[in-house]
Amino acid sequence: MSSEHSVVLVTGGSRGIGRGIALHLAREGWNVALNFSQNIEKAEEVKKKVIEAGRQCLTLQGDVGSSQARRSILEGIHRGFGRLDLFISNAGIAPRVRNDLLETTEESFDEVLSTNLRGPFFLAQSAARWMLKQKQDQPELIPRMIFITSISSYVASVNRGEYCISKAGLSMTAQLFAARLAADGIPVFEVRPGIIQTDMTAKVASRYDSLIAGGLVPQRRWGTPEDVAHAVAAIARGDLDYSTGQVIEVGGGFGLRSL
């Protein structure tokens, strides 16, 4: 089976930023392969909305940290849609416990690195191989890849070092795939969210409320999944195709230095 519409894989698409991206792209005409980890109910809700937008949706449960799950995610897309036009590595976790750097455990380090870096790297590798094969058969196709990283790729938070390390590594992963695939006509981007209102930040919301009000974010507001989805959609449409390896920060000016 081959989809007549372009197909996007969004990892971690059941909630938060991934959900926002999946719904926005569905409204722009994309068929969606929606990966998630546990939350079948939330994934089904997103699927329903994608279908309401007039597009098709495949829900693909699987831990991106598991090689078997990664294989079955891509096989599922192969069987269901027969093509992959846009790969979005979004799934990610925060450490279960925010521990001081001197107390970081090997278990937490391994869990966060496996989900946020090792899994995304090897999933991207398999997706890139498939995209190259597609281009051999149909050279006019322009597949694209996007890695959702974080401002934590360059901001040191000593109470979640393993998260920062994972995002710094994912940032380099985007650079590496961009360099490797540029000559093959596959643009690769890093989209770097700032402080975004999702389940991930819900536990620390009141702390962030006051930091944002105090000027930590120059635009003085939380980001939303839609803010990130807008940046992703510009890449997805091909508006930035004579660029690759670029970082688009969606953080309300967080990275801006001023005096």
Ligand SMILES: NC(=O)c1ccc[n+]([C@@H]2O[C@H](COP(=O)([O-])OP(=O)(O)OC[C@H]3O[C@@H](n4cnc5c(N)ncnc54)[C@H](OP(=O)(O)O)[C@@H]3O)[C@@H](O)[C@H]2O)c1
């Ligand atoms: N929120 C922020 O402020 C912020 C800022 C910068 C970067 N980010 C990054 O943006 C991405 C999305 O964050 P979010 O805030 O939207 O998080 P979220 O609300 O916690 O949602 C996480 C999503 O990832 C999925 N997921 C978790 N572990 C997975 C695994 N092992 N395999 C497959 N899917 C998995 C979850 O699936 P289930 O529903 O099944 O659990 C869910 O769909 C993450 O990479 C995060 O690091 C977030």
